[in-house]
Amino acid sequence: MSLNHIMPVKFALPDLGENIESGDVIRILVAVGDRLAEDQTVIELETDKAVIEVPSSVDGTVTEILVQQGDTIAVGQPILEVEAGEAPAVEETPPAVEEAPPAPVPAEEPAPTPIPPASVVEEAPSVPTPISTDGPVPAAPSTRRLAREIGVDIAQVQGTGPGGRISIDDVKAHSKKLHAARGAAPAVAVPLPDFSQWGAVERQPMTKVRExxxxxxxxxxxxxxxxxxxxxxxxxxxxxxxxxxxxxxxxxxxxxxxxxxxxxxxxxxxxxxxxxxxxxxxxxxxxxxxxxxxxxxxxxxxxxxxxxxxxxxxxxxxxxxxxxxxxxxxxxxxxxxxxxxxxxxxxxxxxxxxxxxxxxxxxxxxxxxxxxxxxxxxxxxxxxxxxxxxxxxxxxxxxxxxxxxxxxxxxxxxxxxxxxxxxxxxxxxxx
Amino acid sequence: MDKAQLAVIGGGPGGYVAAFKAADLGLDVALIDPEAHPGGVCLYRGCIPSKSLLHISKLLYEAKEAEHWGIQFAEPEIDLDKLRSWKDEVVAKMTQGLGQLVRARKLTYVQGRARFVDPHTLQIDQADGRQGSLQFEHAILATGSRPAVPALFDQPSDRIMDSTGAVALHDIPPSMLVVGGGIIGMELGQVYAALGTQVSVVEMLPGLIPPADRDLVKPLHNTAAERFDEIMLNTQVTALAETDDGLAVQLQNSDGQSFSKTYAKILLAVGRVPNSEDLGLEHTVVGLDGRGYVQVDDQLRTAEPSIFAIGDLVGAALAHTAAHQGSLAAEVVAGHEKQVFAPHAIPNVVYTDPEIAWCGLTEEEAKEQDRSVEVVRFPWSASGRASTQGANDGLTKLLIDPQTDRILGVGIAGSGAGELIAEGVLAVEMAALAADIQHSIHPHPTLSETLMEAAESHYGQSTHLYAPKRR
Structure with a gap:
């Protein structure tokens, strides 16, 4: 049984690595009553490094939101309370599926939604081929700033907007792709047996330091x-x-x-x-x-x-x-x-x-x-x-x-x- | 010795923005400038006084124009002292306002001139006669520029003035030769013409406002041709002598013809040179290029790790560019080390009547770069708003990438072009497509509709302009 079944659960700001200790809540992306899935983005947090999307590590129904837009919150501080229990179909599935390992979440990653497995990354993106123009990169100043901040060369980013315009999401997707490519090698691990066949187990995400x-x-x-x-x-x-x-x-x-x-x-x-x-x-x-x-x-x-x-x-x-x-x-x-x-x-x-x-x-x-x-x-x-x-x-x-x-x-x-x-x-x- | 995390040298629109931004980011900042308040050339002797005078100039012409619409005013009487003091009040109000902002932000403001002793120390000749010194972690150099004075004009004569002298408005001379048909020359030439001076302009190059596309300059050229005595293009001043009646000027055109004329005054407007001397830069490794501009990278860093430079000193030549550079340099000093100064569109505005404004790519640049662009023009003769204010000679044009429909450049000639260009800047920076402008509802009746209709005509016909099919 995963911890998620204990209810209600408080979701706290996880360790984001890179010595990030706190940040400002710039957007809250869920509301009370929302059905929250694991890895769904909960808040956007502005740190001195970048704007980071904080993914949920729990699933269930949001019962209370404990932070407000503009709050400065620290690692470990509860963000919301989730009640797991009104079990939809997902909850009925056997524990082995329930406990599918959360994908590693690199902390410097601006949008730490799960990284797709390497095979998915290799696939050609389903966007129109970029229209090469020799003019300035088609991206708004705010998008260009973000790219610089997180070390993405915006000229390499594939724009998905009209006329090849690059959005902030495109920059984040590109960054994610880079991280996935970088992390792909060690991620190819020895296949693990289903340990739960021998007794109770509990899965915990690796800390950034451990990773x-x-x-x-x-x-x-x-x-x-x-x-x-x-x-x-x-x-x-x-x-x-x-x-x-x-x-x-x-x-x-x-x-x-x-x-x-x-x-x-x-x-x-x-x-x-x-x-x-x-x-x-x-x-x-x-x-x-x-x-x-x-x-x-x-x-x-x-x-x-x-x-x-x-x-x-x-x-x-x-x-x-x-x-x-x-x-x-x-x-x-x-x-x-x-x-x-x-x-x-x-x-x-x-x-x-x-x-x-x-x-x-x-x-x-x-x-x-x-x-x-x-x-x-x-x-x-x-x-x-x-x-x-x-x-x-x-x-x-x-x-x-x-x-x-x-x-x-x-x-x-x-x-x-x-x-x-x-x-x-x-x-x-x-x- | 006093200490500051950041020393900003020069309080113009580059320097004070840098200082304010740095203070807002939590740095302990000292701002050093010879004037009592920040403002620099822009506020004391440049943009602000000249725009005040241009406002008056436009008013005078509009009053005259009104006779065509059935309104007859008497000849205006100009109280020069009162006009001057009004302009000075505008300047004083703004610079004092900046002084208040300095106090509100708790900056250390030092009235004086600073010179580097070493890469972390400034020696300051303070306005109160004292000698100060300041130790800093970082410095931002923002000492700006001053009018260039070619050797021929470098003589002590009350009859030769630069832009500073022109906005000081000592008198209204009966005649004046404006040397240089660029932005400053044309703006101040129009001011004096409106006040009653017989103005002539001499320009070495084949057209007025050299960096602008010719179609944008045409309305201004036509207006200037009416209001000025003479516009002499492809012509240079070759000799100058002061006589009892004024300045005897020898001119020569590109055909080699020489002629001479006499003017009561000369307004010298042939560009500006950077104030990079007497800063003690020899005690640092800050590098200058052949023309005296401080060399910087895209973060405005000089070769000396502790020193940044911005604005006219690095060739920006525009107050708004300097301000953005100042803001960026302050951010980098405060630790935002990944940001760079890399705008896609810097607006240029000529505040004449009619105005000219452009941003992003120009047609001239597209030609030089051998870059194919689609140009759509919307003449203001088809604009209702332009008709209501007698501004039908204006023009709005868009430079569009033929493959993506992206707006690469915007040019506007006509009343209020300086205000209208902001939409163009946003479009270029946001990588907007012509369709984005076309489908954004613009208020009617305004001149801003000309941008919308130009964009519309890119996709066929625009509502108020029907042209036979082009393709």
Whole structure:
């Protein structure tokens, strides 16, 4: 049974992605008493990015509208109340049909009505062939503005109006087509069985973050021949030093975490091993070497995994990095960062140490070529000077793009990082 | 040092619109201009005073025309001081109004002249004698233009005036040579002719109002030929000397014939040049073209990332174009980074009697671009409204794409053309078809029906104009 059968249901403004937190209701397209179908446009919302049509994720009869034209509403705020129950024919159909997966709804999409499956997209549009004229594009100023705003080249849009005139709907349809074409590849998924034959299931749409994560990791996995190497750094003295100077960082407003120190060490390692601070441009048969040192940090948030980037780590000391990292992690968890804050990394650190584990195989964050995984440090006996001594070890996992980085380089890089953690003087000496 | 998110330099219709828009979008804005209030050339010395005077000029001619309809007025007596002060009042009222809007929006208004010290700092010579400086995140340059003065005319003489001198209305000279048969020359020439000056006009090119289609200029040419002493086309001034009776002017036509005439005054109206000097642009990487215009991209950005430029300074040459550029530049500064200035139709209006207005594609341009267009003309001799006001010499025409019936350009000659062209602008911008205009009910009797009937004739015959079948 889908959630839609519980009645009445409140439909709230869904997560629209792109860091859109709120918007102004410019049009309400349903009225009390209307029969509302899933994916039917409910309101038009003006955000600072574009005018977005908000589709319903529920179906049923509208019993109350909780917003007014002109209201500024936030993500999560109820828009209307729907009573599902006066079951028309659709409701009688078996659950498998009822629960047909909602098509993915890209958030930057201005008109997030469902994207037709790829086969439909390929079909020739049933509009008259465009009449090519060399004059200005036949579209009103408001239509041209919208196209620019959402990044559609209006010259490519097929006008369906008289004389090939392009309407706002034509622009939206074109944008939808582009998105469908872009999203077509990962959408071709393994056919799923009907799970409900084995018990109750519930379907939920992917969040935007999940959707992007799925897409990007699949892309990285499919593109990069990855190798993961493991090593351990003896951080016994580093831990003493960290306890000793932790106060200093705290006074400055940060926390002297192993990650903050690793950011600094990694920044220097990238200087020593420039092929790790690179990207592969396979189309051009070129390697792009970066002259900047930005480190991405995988942050676990309630919305999913996000990777904000700490910039110019070579120009900041560890205290500064600790302060910046604390603030950035906080901002990320509160989802106050934008797409630009998550771009341009040289390499990424994924630290799962607080959660545990002895080692893992992180996936390279395309278009970077390496990622450093950090597991939980452990006290282990180490045979030193003829006897076993308790030492603290930090397990590190380095995954890299084997197209660019040879195994020996991978081993050298990871050992260098370990040595630098054991004896920071190395970093000073070579970095 | 004072700070602002946006500094707008120049308070003309480009600059003040930019400043107001930016303030409305939430930016902290400083507007800098040498005058006490915004307005610029348009309000102080251009559009507004000249339109006030053209209104008077039209009134004088209509009173004279009325004798044909049975109404005889006595010769008008012109109280020049009173006329001047009325015009000045119009200007004062409007500029003070803008001053109020500045205060209402809580803009910082600095009366003075600004110069760049570096790409984020202005030094300002304030009108109160103080030296100020202002640090800004972005600047919009809107310093406009001034009348061009060719070397031949660059001499200290009370008898040579430009448009500024003409609208100042010092006196009504017995005779005047208007150098330049363009928009400004023809408008101000008509004002002085109406006030009683014997006006002659000399134009280097073969026709008046060079950028307009010839059929649109014809009614004006005919009227001017009646009211002016002489219209000398294909003719240039080759020498100039001040004598006791006035200015002895040597003229030469394209056949090489030279002749000389004497005029009490010369009104120089040969174009305008951008005010791009003395702005400290050398402390920035803002680039100028060979004629001194600031080079900008379609978002009005100069080569210096913090500086935008708009209006006459970038070659706009029209107040309404400057205003739209100003608005767009303000939007881009405020973060609407994807918008560009890309109009399909900019209206041009000559506020003479009769008026001329056009927008979008002209027939001349279509010829140059080798573009096939269908042109439909509706002569005002078939317009009832035109007949009621003795304006039968007017003309409305549409340039239509033969494949799609889309309106590509509109041209109007006749009384009120400047008001009528707005419908044409909307049609071109909206990509309207001739059928859209044809089937929109226009009020009767008005001149706007001429647009409807022109559109109708594209599909055959129009109600009030029957022409033998063309195809």
């Amino acid at each position: 992007i994560t799925a897409e990007r990791l699949a892309q990285a996995w499919a593109t990069i021949p990855q190798v993961t190497q493991f090593d351990k750094a003896d951080i016994t003295s580093l831990e003493k030093w960290r306890a000793e100077y932790g106060k200093k960082a705290e006074t400055a407003g940060g926390k002297l975490t192993p990650t903050a120190i690793l950011i600094k060490v990694l920044g220097i390692a990238l200087k020593v091993f420039p092929q790790f601070n690179a990207s592969i441009d396979i189309a051009q048969r070129e390697v792009v070497y970066k002259r900047y040192f930005h480190i991405g940090i995988a942050v676990d948030t309630p919305h999913g995994l996000l990777v904000p980037v700490v910039r110019d780590v070579d120009q900041k000391n560890i205290i500064e990095l600790a302060v910046e990292l604390s603030a950035l992690a906080q901002k990320t968890r509160e989802r106050k960062i934008g797409p630009a804050d998550m771009q341009g990394g040289s390499m990424t650190i994924s630290n799962v140490g607080t959660m545990g584990g002895t080692a893992f195989t992180p996936i390279v964050n395309l278009p970077e070529v390496a990622i450093l995984g950090v597991a939980r440090s452990q006290v282990e006996p180490a045979y030193i000077d003829g006897q076993f001594q308790p030492r603290t070890f930090l397990p590190l996992s380095l995954s890299y793009d084997h197209r660019l980085i040879d195994g020996a380089d991978g081993a050298r890089f990871l050992r260098w990082v370990c040595t630098a953690l054991e004896d920071p003087f190395i970093a000073l000496l070579e970095g």
